[in-house]
Amino acid sequence: MRYILTTMLFFLAKTMLAQDSLTNLLDKEVSRQQAGKKQLTYATFKGTQLVNSRTIETLGKHDLDFRVSHRFGDIGGEFGGEKSFFGLENSTDVKISFDYGITNRLTAGISRSKGATSVRQLYEGSLKYKVLRQTDDNSMPVTVTAFSSAVVSSMASNSKPNTPDHFNSFSDRMSFTNQLLIARKFSDNFSLMVMPTFIHTNYVINNDQNNIYAIGIGGRVKLNKRMALIADYYKVFRSTASTNSFKANGLNFYNPLGAGIEFETGGHVFDFTFTNSTAILENQFIPYTTTSWKQWRFRWGFNLSRIFSLKKHK
Amino acid sequence: MKKVKVIVMAMLILSTAGVNAQGKLFTRNGKINFFSKTTAENIDANNNEVFSIIDPQKNEVAFQVLNTGFKFEKALMQEHFNENYIESSKFPKAIFQGTITDPSMVDFNKEGNYNVTVTGSLLMHGVTNKVTIPATIHIADKKVSAESKFTVKLADYNIKIPAVVANQISETVVVSVNCQYEPYNR
Numbered sequence: 186m187r188y189i190l191t192t193m194l195f196f197l198a199k200t201m202l203a204q205d206s207l208t209n210l211l212d213k214e215v216s217r218q219q220a221g222k223k224q225l226t227y228a229t230f231k232g233t234q235l236v237n238s239r240t241i242e243t244l245g246k247h248d249l250d251f252r253v254s255h256r257f258g259d260i261g262g263e264f265g266g267e268k269s270f271f272g273l274e275n276s277t278d279v280k281i282s283f284d285y286g287i288t289n290r291l292t293a294g295i296s297r298s299k300g301a302t303s304v305r306q307l308y309e310g311s312l313k314y315k316v317l318r319q320t321d322d323n324s325m326p327v328t329v330t331a332f333s334s335a336v337v338s339s340m341a342s343n344s345k346p347n348t349p350d351h352f353n354s355f356s357d358r359m360s361f362t363n364q365l366l367i368a369r370k371f372s373d374n375f376s377l378m379v380m381p382t383f384i385h386t387n388y389v390i391n392n393d394q395n396n397i398y399a400i401g402i403g404g405r406v407k408l409n410k411r412m413a414l415i416a417d418y419y420k421v422f423r424s425t426a427s428t429n430s431f432k433a434n435g436l437n438f439y440n441p442l443g444a445g446i447e448f449e450t451g452g453h454v455f456d457f458t459f460t461n462s463t464a465i466l467e468n469q470f471i472p473y474t475t476t477s478w479k480q481w482r483f484r485w486g487f488n489l490s491r492i493f494s495l496k497k498h499k
Numbered sequence: 500m501k502k503v504k505v506i507v508m509a510m511l512i513l514s515t516a517g518v519n520a521q522g523k524l525f526t527r528n529g530k531i532n533f534f535s536k537t538t539a540e541n542i543d544a545n546n547n548e549v550f551s552i553i554d555p556q557k558n559e560v561a562f563q564v565l566n567t568g569f570k571f572e573k574a575l576m577q578e579h580f581n582e583n584y585i586e587s588s589k590f591p592k593a594i595f596q597g598t599i600t601d602p603s604m605v606d607f608n609k610e611g612n613y614n615v616t617v618t619g620s621l622l623m624h625g626v627t628n629k630v631t632i633p634a635t636i637h638i639a640d641k642k643v644s645a646e647s648k649f650t651v652k653l654a655d656y657n658i659k660i661p662a663v664v665a666n667q668i669s670e671t672v673v674v675s676v677n678c679q680y681e682p683y684n685r
Contacts, residue, residue, distance in 0.1 A: 207523075207552045207561035208596045214527060214685075215550050215563050215592070224567060228582045245574020289574065373588050410583050411661070451664040452575060494573040 226319040229328055229370040230378075231413065232454040232490050233284060233292070233313070235403045236443030237462060237470055238380055238417040241330040241368040243315045244286030247496035250294075254280040254465050254488045256301070261481025272484050277301045277463035282309075290315040294334075301464035302473045303349045306340040309466060319370060332364040336468050347390050357388035362467040364401075374407040382419065384468055392430035397472045398422045405447070415456065416444040419471050441474045445486075456488040522682060524553040524643050529678030531564055533651075535669040542576060542668065544569040551678045553643070555607040558599040560617060560645075562676070563592055584658050585624055594622040600631070610638050617647070624656045634676075643680040648673065 230240035233250060244250055258275025259265040265272050282296030292313040300307045311334035319328040337359050342352040352358050361384070368378035380401035389395055403417030419441050428438065445458030461483040462470035476482035529549030535542040550563045566587040571577040581587040597619015599605065605613040618631045634647035650671045653660065660668045 206596065207554060207559050208563070208594060210523075211550045211552055211561050211563040211594075214525075214552075215565065218527060218548075218550075219565070228578050248574060286574075450661060451579060451667060492575055494575060 223324060224321040226321055226328070226370050229319065229368050229376045230405055231447060231449050234456070234488055234490070235378075235405065235415045235417045236445050236456065236458045236460055236486075236488075237441055237465070238378075238401055238403050238419075239313065239332050239364070239366060239467075240403075241315065241328045241366045241378060243290055243292040243313055243330065244284060244492070245494070246286050246289050247494065248286040249493045249495055250282075250284040250490055251493065252280070252282045252284070252296075252488065252490045254278075254282075254298075254486070256460065256463055256465060256486040257484045259476060259482045260459075260484055265481060277484065278465045278469075280465040284311075284313075296466075298465055300338065300340075300466070300469060301462075302469050303343075304338045304340070304469070305350075307336050307338055307466060307469075309334050309336045311335075319368075327367050327369045330366040330368075332362070332366055334362045334467065336360050336362075336466060349388075349390055349393075352388065360384065360386040360468040362471075364467070375404070377404045378402070378417075380417075380419070382467070382471060384471055386468065386472070392427055392434075394424060394427050394472075399471050411449055413447040413449075414444070415447050415458075416442075418442045421471055421474075423472070436475055437477070438472070439474050439477045441470050442478060443486075452492050454488075454490040458486040458488065459483055460486055522555060524555065524680035525683035526551050526678050526680050529562075529676065531569075531677075532675045533569075533672045534675075535672045537667055537669050540667045542571070542672075544571045544576075544580065546570070549676070549678060551645075551680070552683060553645070553680060558602040558605075560595075560597055560599065560619070562595040565592055566590065584653075590623070590625050592622075595619055595630075597630075605636050607638065607643065610640075612637050621651075623651075624658055626656045628655055645676070645678050645680070647676045650674070 230242050233240055233242050255276060256278045258269050258272035258277060260272045269275050278299050278301040280296055280298035282294055284292050284294035286292050294311040296309040298307045299305060313330055313332045315328065315330045317325055317327065317329040319325055340350060343350040345351060363383045365381050366378060368376060370376045380403065382399040382401060384397045386395055399419045399421045401417060401419040405413050405415050407413045421440055423438060431438065439461060441460065441462035443458055443460030445456050448455045461476050461478045462474040463476060464470040464473065527550050528547055529551045531546045531549050533544050546564055546568045548565065548568045551561065553560050566585045567581060569580060571580065597617045600616045600618045604615050613636045615634050615636060616631060617634050620627050621630045632647055632649040634645055637644045650673055652671045654670065
């Protein structure tokens with residue numbers, strides 16, 4: 186009896202072994218090879234910008250990103266409503282930019298924008314470097330990108346002293362933004378980013394601050410393959426003395442909050458947005474947003490991106 | 500009791516001997532290329548980490564490839580391929596398992612070029628289809644290699660092309676496979 190049982194068991198085992206198909210063998214070989222490999226997380230965000238904030242994404246090597254951003258006038262309040270067709274007949278800021286991928290991790294950019302405060306005619310040079318990259322096995326849980334920009338105003342200097350556009354020297358025309366962008370793609374459909382920010386403006390009026398710190402939070406929720414909800418917000422740390430001094434002159438600062446819908450189709454990204462901030466560049470919309478959602482002083486806006494691959498690589 | 504042990508030993512020896520005698524052929528760096536041609540744009544992607552195994556005893560073949568391993572000429576194409584079309588995070592692998600339908604056409608112990616037909620199931624993007632593809636097996640200097648070229652209709656695998664990019668992506672892609680095999684000893 187025992188012999189028969191044992192023999193049967195072995196025949197059974199042998200048949201099972203025989204059923205170990207080639208596909209099962211390959212499954213084992215593939216997972217054996219994958220065990221030691223780190224897969225980098227891709228497409229945390231679609232493109233290099235959310236609503237107002239930059240994202241951790243850098244361009245592919247030799248890719249050129251042409252962008253046009255636009256912010257219209259206040260939808261409601263004193264300047265909005267029917268008389269300006271809900272702000273569409275005004276534009277508070279326009280930006281045209283070119284960014285280029287020097288390597289897959291380093292992007293350099295130049296831009297021109299109108300500027301939304303009394304400092305206008307802005308030229309910007311920027312660098313973005315992907316320092317750390319999230320991996321699918323979570324051995325690196327986040328992607329970290331460093332962003333720096335220098336902005337210079339080309340407008341004629343205001344002769345009146347103690348005005349934001351009264352420039353005594355070339356350096357008075359300059360301001361700088363430094364950010365650490367830290368993001369995690371939690372799932373295929375959800376990514377979140379925090380953005381510690383430091384902005385330095387070389388020349389400011391008496392009650393203003395040369396240095397402003399801020400912390401931002403932004404995210405993207407994919408609705409389907411082509412559409413996503415995007416939003417970002419900055420909490421700005423301005424000193425009480427400065428805030429009160431501006432308030433005494435009737436000017437309140439608000440934290441910029443933007444939300445929108447992103448559409449993507451093979452190389453084009455179109456963001457249709459709403460934001461209370463009037464400016465597009467960080468050095469203006471973070472420290473100098475003076476319009477509030479609560480007063481209906483928010484606006485339509487769009488960001489348009491087209492990527493050109495200048496060089497093929499194998 | 501002693502008899503049982505003898506039987507056990509005999510069976511073990513027989514079973515291991517059986518595995519060795521099969522002489523499977525294996526590669527983990529085969530090549531797959533796919534090519535989409537339209538008037539607006541060509542898409543050309545290569546994967547050099549194709550896993551494949553041939554069992555000459557049973558005339559069975561199998562292939563597996565990780566979708567994230569395909570390299571494109573443009574970084575953006577690669578991202579779109581993974582995110583929007585093949586959906587690598589949901590469907591990480593493409594899998595083929597099949598049999599040589601005309602085994603009499605090939606002799607793995609004799610040098611030569613053999614044209615064969617392979618029939619099996621191709622799993623891609625969560626959809627399995629029965630396919631029949633032509634292949635050539637080359638045997639020279641005791642080295643076995645195989646190549647094949649066939650077309651895949653994207654709609655058969657539920658891969659949808661949005662109308663706005665329809666002029667940039669072909670409805671069918673040409674897939675070329677090329678593998679150099681080594682004896683499998685694991």
